[in-house]
Amino acid sequence: MAQSAKPISSPVPNAWYPTLSILLLAFGLVITASFFIYEATSSRKNRNLAKELTTGAIASIFLGFRSLFLLLFSGVYV
DSSP states (O other), rough: OTTOOOOOSSSEEEEGGGHHHHHHHHHHHHHHHHHHHHHHHOTTTTTTTTHHHHHHHHHHHHHHHHHHHHHHTOOOOO
């Protein structure tokens, strides 16, 4: 049974961790900036809660995965 066991490996190659971290940071910051621009330029009566929650959730996902790949790149295996 020990011979049939395969080692656990990442679905993403280790060499891609720094690149993914930078790209996800860029996308996350762009979406965060669009969220802040939307909040600053729209009036209270014209705001859409669904758009705010969606934009915030997408930015949070990108920045969260960025943190994951940054930790993996630095050697902290989570």
